[in-house]
Amino acid sequence: MKKVLLGNEAIARGAWEAGCHVATSYPGTPSTEILETIAREYTDIRSQWSPNEKVALEVAAGASIAGARALASMKHVGLNVAADPLFTFSYTGVNGGLVILNADDPGAWSSQNEQDNRHLARASKIPMIEPSSPQEAKDFTMLAFELSEQFDRPVIVRITTRIAHSQGIVEMGERKNVPVREFVRNPQKYVMIPAHARPRHKFIEEQFIKLKEYSNKSGINRIEWGNKKRGIITDSVAYQYVKETCPEDSVLKIGMVWPMPDDVIREFAAAVGELYVVEELDPFIEDYVKALGIKAVGKEIIPLLNELTPEIVDQALNGKKITSLVSDYKTPIPPRPPALCQGCPHGFVFNVLKKLDLNVNGDIGCYTLAVLPPYSAMHTQGCMGASIGMTLGFEKAHGEEMARKTVAVIGDSTFVHSGITPLIDLVYNRGTGTVIILDNRSTAMTGHQDHPATGKTANGEETHELDLELLARACGVKRVVKVDPKNTEEFERVVREETAAREPSVIISLRKCILKK
Amino acid sequence: MVNVIFAGVGGQGVILASKVLMEVAKDRGYDVKESEVHGMAQRGGSVECNVRYGEKVYSPLIEKGTADYVVSLEELEILRKIDYLSPDGAVIVNREKIDPAPVQTGAMSYPNDIQEWIKSRVKQAHFVDTVGALKEAGSKKALNIVMLGFLSRFLEFTDEQWEKAIKSLVKEKFVEMNLKAFKLGREMKSS
Numbered sequence A: 001m002k003k004v005l006l007g008n009e010a011i012a013r014g015a016w017e018a019g020c021h022v023a024t025s026y027p028g029t030p031s032t033e034i035l036e037t038i039a040r041e042y043t044d045i046r047s048q049w050s051p052n053e054k055v056a057l058e059v060a061a062g063a064s065i066a067g068a069r070a071l072a073s074m075k076h077v078g079l080n081v082a083a084d085p086l087f088t089f090s091y092t093g094v095n096g097g098l099v100i101l102n103a104d105d106p107g108a109w110s111s112q113n114e115q116d117n118r119h120l121a122r123a124s125k126i127p128m129i130e131p132s133s134p135q136e137a138k139d140f141t142m143l144a145f146e147l148s149e150q151f152d153r154p155v156i157v158r159i160t161t162r163i164a165h166s167q168g169i170v171e172m173g174e175r176k177n178v179p180v181r182e183f184v185r186n187p188q189k190y191v192m193i194p195a196h197a198r199p200r201h202k203f204i205e206e207q208f209i210k211l212k213e214y215s216n217k218s219g220i221n222r223i224e225w226g227n228k229k230r231g232i233i234t235d236s237v238a239y240q241y242v243k244e245t246c247p248e249d250s251v252l253k254i255g256m257v258w259p260m261p262d263d264v265i266r267e268f269a270a271a272v273g274e275l276y277v278v279e280e281l282d283p284f285i286e287d288y289v290k291a292l293g294i295k296a297v298g299k300e301i302i303p304l305l306n307e308l309t310p311e312i313v314d315q316a317l318n319g320k321k322i323t324s325l326v327s328d329y330k331t332p333i334p335p336r337p338p339a340l341c342q343g344c345p346h347g348f349v350f351n352v353l354k355k356l357d358l359n360v361n362g363d364i365g366c367y368t369l370a371v372l373p374p375y376s377a378m379h380t381q382g383c384m385g386a387s388i389g390m391t392l393g394f395e396k397a398h399g400e401e402m403a404r405k406t407v408a409v410i411g412d413s414t415f416v417h418s419g420i421t422p423l424i425d426l427v428y429n430r431g432t433g434t435v436i437i438l439d440n441r442s443t444a445m446t447g448h449q450d451h452p453a454t455g456k457t458a459n460g461e462e463t464h465e466l467d468l469e470l471l472a473r474a475c476g477v478k479r480v481v482k483v484d485p486k487n488t489e490e491f492e493r494v495v496r497e498e499t500a501a502r503e504p505s506v507i508i509s510l511r512k513c514i515l516k517k
Numbered sequence B: 001m002v003n004v005i006f007a008g009v010g011g012q013g014v015i016l017a018s019k020v021l022m023e024v025a026k027d028r029g030y031d032v033k034e035s036e037v038h039g040m041a042q043r044g045g046s047v048e049c050n051v052r053y054g055e056k057v058y059s060p061l062i063e064k065g066t067a068d069y070v071v072s073l074e075e076l077e078i079l080r081k082i083d084y085l086s087p088d089g090a091v092i093v094n095r096e097k098i099d100p101a102p103v104q105t106g107a108m109s110y111p112n113d114i115q116e117w118i119k120s121r122v123k124q125a126h127f128v129d130t131v132g133a134l135k136e137a138g139s140k141k142a143l144n145i146v147m148l149g150f151l152s153r154f155l156e157f158t159d160e161q162w163e164k165a166i167k168s169l170v171k172e173k174f175v176e177m178n179l180k181a182f183k184l185g186r187e188m189k190s191s
């Protein structure tokens, strides 16, 4: 049977068909729908939102080493958070297949940066495969479990926004019955003391050679011969743009981007007149090809910034002229940037922060939009949880008075993700700053997922509800105030009082997101 | 190959409209691909879906200058997508105006020459007034399906095929309303 599926739904389906037993994630565009689909449709996989990506990967690695097939899905910056387990579970290897689904966001549609995580495969020595369509998203997810078990390596499946959020026809199959393997104690493999890590490093390098042979011989890196005057090496969604705009040319489609297929690249390069590399973001393939001593044209004509589009490829490779109608329209076109919903609880908060003219260290969530007019009330923002540590940094730079005019602003889900350790730091290192937790009872920006402080699991089951007030007190914060930001006067009074206090305080600004059911 | 862009504002339901179109095309045996926008960009910002169907579709994105139809659920949004239209393509624009933030704050004004300008540049331009149809359908939420109904006049699929696709994608309690909305859109007048 054929169905139209979103790339992310196809990955969920692939995990299910591959007999995956455990799936973990933390919501993050463009990866969120993978775990959502599993939790909704494939309930024979035990699925969960973890507090953050590091924990998600550790739970998946635990499940794998205990014998299950496990999937951890996350966005590109989530894999930064999970980089610590990533690099060392590379050493332990797996028992049941372990697949890490990494979703990059070229164009930074919904992210704080456009990092290219193909580099992480190389750095962590973990094989990486890259689907280029929804059908391949399913097939490659299934293949990843096989490769993981065959080579005793975790496997990263890398997608990008245009794979995650594009739909296409997918051939549906049945679920494979894969029994959970036995857990066999093997400290030499699973306990990474230095004496064990060194031989495991050797093992990885040996597997790397075998994987390179796979990369060369399996057909996952595929030459599609056309006219040999021009050959194009490409991967991921860029492959589709190349096929669309250069139908006559020869194409080497990279499906396994790490390890790279040296022999196939050499064969291809030797057979074509001119060699081009078309890839989004960094010159990852291009640099590799050039390091093999092969001449190729890449980033000279293909932009390194932003995502690619068919017209960018058409212009670069075919010199196509694109005419613009709208450039002829002389009336100014008002932009329509994303904005907080009408009646959003965050709006009340930022009105007050703006009025009090405080320095606002922001964080990741809908509320980051407060940097834009009409609020224009956010002054720093970097990554999940950074608001609190940065607020302490502000105080360390300028002394206590700085803490009187500075606040950290962080959402409930983001606080649970990465805000607890910096709050401990703020108290431990004698900071006196104020942290405002915007508790809207959900992970709103990615689609209102539950998290540990909502008392519901990914499957909608009731569970313990993390008490943020108690938690703050346990970190050593004596001044913890809960207040409804819609009560503007009260809220303003609390902010004035808490920022004035010469000791750490946490304001829990409690009001449910208007879109959360 | 047929290329369709649905443009609109977050919350107007462009994704459902493209899903229905993909479903009919798939049922007719075509290859289909689509690309859509999620996440931060959805929060009241401009949104779009690209739908393509034909014998074999590679790119999920439509190349500039090659869209056969650009369907805009909001008047201003057509300007952001007009460069995608092919020289022989048609635009279908809902005349509803939703003020973007700079207009709300008074920093900019909503252009009032859009229809005139588009008509002077595009051979096939259909501006539609959906207020009546939405009233009759009984829900403003049906805008996406009303617009799809209007688009359907230009496409090869039959009433039955559309009906089947809508039924397979819409929650049961909304099927009737959406079928009605589709029919109203299919018969709607344009200016």
Ligand code: SF4
Residues within 6 Å of the ligand: A339, A340, A341, A343, A344, A345, A346, A366, A367, A440, A444, A445, A513, A514, A515, A516, B043
């Ligand atoms: S989704 Fe919720 S938190 Fe996000 S902007 Fe809308 S109301 Fe605010």
